[in-house]
Amino acid sequence: MKIAEIKNNIIITKEREDEKLSGRKGAIVKVLGCGLCGSDIVKLKQHLAKEGTVLGHEIVAEILEINSETNFKTGDVIITSHHIPCGKCEYCKNGNVSMCRHFKQTNIKPGGFSEFVFVSEEHLQNVAYIKPENLSNDEAAFYEPLGCCIRAVKRASLKENSSALVVGLGSIGILMAQALKAFGYKVIGCDLISSRVELLKNIGIEAFLVPDLCESIKVDCVFMTSGSDKAIPTALKYVRDGGKILVFSSTPQNNGFPNNEIYYRELTVLGSYSPSPADLKDSLTLLKNKEVKVKNLSTEYPLEQVQKAIDDTLSNKILKAYIKI
Numbered sequence: 001m002k003i004a005e006i007k008n009n010i011i012i013t014k015e016r017e018d019e020k021l022s023g024r025k026g027a028i029v030k031v032l033g034c035g036l037c038g039s040d041i042v043k044l045k046q047h048l049a050k051e052g053t054v055l056g057h058e059i060v061a062e063i064l065e066i067n068s069e070t071n072f073k074t075g076d077v078i079i080t081s082h083h084i085p086c087g088k089c090e091y092c093k094n095g096n097v098s099m100c101r102h103f104k105q106t107n108i109k110p111g112g113f114s115e116f117v118f119v120s121e122e123h124l125q126n127v128a129y130i131k132p133e134n135l136s137n138d139e140a141a142f143y144e145p146l147g148c149c150i151r152a153v154k155r156a157s158l159k160e161n162s163s164a165l166v167v168g169l170g171s172i173g174i175l176m177a178q179a180l181k182a183f184g185y186k187v188i189g190c191d192l193i194s195s196r197v198e199l200l201k202n203i204g205i206e207a208f209l210v211p212d213l214c215e216s217i218k219v220d221c222v223f224m225t226s227g228s229d230k231a232i233p234t235a236l237k238y239v240r241d242g243g244k245i246l247v248f249s250s251t252p253q254n255n256g257f258p259n260n261e262i263y264y265r266e267l268t269v270l271g272s273y274s275p276s277p278a279d280l281k282d283s284l285t286l287l288k289n290k291e292v293k294v295k296n297l298s299t300e301y302p303l304e305q306v307q308k309a310i311d312d313t314l315s316n317k318i319l320k321a322y323i324k325i
Contacts, residue, residue, distance in 0.1 A: 001017070001019070001114060001115040002114070003114035004055075004114070004303055004304075006050070006051055006052065006053045006054075007051060007052070009044065010307050011055070011113070011307040013303060013306075016110070019116045019117060023067070024067065025120070025121035026066070026119050026120040026123070026124060027064075027065065027066040027067070027118070028063075028117075029059075029078065029119055030061060030064050031060075031112060031117055032060045032077065032137050032325060033059070033060050033322055034057070034058055034059045034113055034322070034325065035056075035142065035321070036056070036320065037057065037145060038171075040310075042250060054110040054111030057081070057082035057144065058141045058143070059079070059080060060077065060079055060138075061079075061080070061117065061119070062076070063075060063077075064116070069121070070128075072130075077137075078119075079141070079143045081147065081275065081277075082112075082123075083098070083103045084102070084106045084127055085097035085098075085102060085103040086100055086102035089101065091103075095155075098151075099273075106120070106123070108120075112323075113306055113323055113325075114303075127280055132287070132288040134288065135287060138322040138324075139287065139294050139295060142287060143280065143284055145171070145175060146179065146292055147282070148172070148274055148275050149176045149248075149283075150279045150282050151274070151276065152272035153176070153183050153185075154279065155246065155270060155272045156221050156244055156246045156270070156272075158185060159220075160184065161184075161185070161186065162186070162220040163185070163187075163221075164187045164188070164219055164220065164223060165189070165219040166189040166223045168191060168226025168227070168228070169189050169190070169197065169199070169207065169225075170226070170320075171298070171319050171320035172249075173189060173191070173223075174189075174196075177200055178203065179286070179292060181204075188205070189206070189208075190208050190209070190210050190234070191207070191210065192211075193316060194209055197209055203293055210234060217238055218238060221239070221244040221245070221246060222235040223246045223248060224247050224249055225248050226249055227249045229253045232257060236258070236267075244267070244269070245269045245270075246272060247271045247272070248272055297319055297320050298319070298320040298321060299318040299322065300321075300324050302324060303323055303325050305323075309323060
């Protein structure tokens with residue numbers, strides 16, 4: 001089978017032996033497409049993944065072979081996530097499912113940027129669903145990243161009618177703003193790129209260019225979805241005293257938040273990482289009901305051009321890449 005793997009800190013395409021079921025519980029699926037996640041890019045750029053790693057986890061796939069106690073069958077087109085929490089450890093009991101050790105160890109194999117992957121029985125039981133007929137493959141690939149955003153919205157624990165500002169309108173920022181709106185919050189977005197501001201406005205959510213943002217705006221919670229170091233002072237500028245900052249991005253310098261700002265202004269700064277099965281279920285509902293619109297948010301690339309998709313994403317030529325396989 002053809003895969004796209006890390007080699008000398010770039011992505012190359014090569015042939016590898018096919019994944020086989022070989023008596024395992026689960027399914028062999030043909031990957032129809034896989035979204036390129038910001039975390040894939042971070043793992044590559046910051047050397048967090050080993051040589052030979054196949055990245056990609058936002059898959060839409062067709063079941064080719066299956067050995068499962070579930071109701072899935074050969075020919076079904078499914079969406080799935082890549083991690084499953086155990087539900088029993090102290091992390092899970094305290095709501096920190098993405099810190100669960102079992103969560104971190106589970107994955108689709110070898111990774112979404114390949115022709116075929118093995119999806120375990122545990123994945124089929126907990127995080128896999130039939131792709132809704134009213135969603136195209138590239139739209140359905142937003143299932144997992146939207147689930148991440150839903151988890152962030154829930155973790156913020158905002159009161160009814162709270163206001164929120166999304167800093168950074170990449171694909172995650174666009175999803176986050178729509179998730180906040182779907183949950184009933186007053187949301188506004190901001191970015192340095194005018195086309196992204198206009199994109200959010202066209203979806204029906206207020207947005208501004210950062211230099212033009214009204215100085216008087218103060219929100220209950222800032223959702224930091226930008227990976228720029230400048231996102232931190234922007235978040236501090238627009239959160240109200242006593243408010244919250246939800247961090248959903250890593251920044252290059254990793255300088256962190258000024259202690260005295262948090263202390264004297266009684267700010268709450270918290271992070272959010274990956275979704276629980278319940279968050280993913282909510283994601284599927286929002287996508288299926290078109291409460292979150294993702295049509296035309298991604299740009300299609302063939303498997304042989306994963307590296308180009310990464311380069312185009314980093315240079316802001318595109319909002320989101322979808323690797324068609």
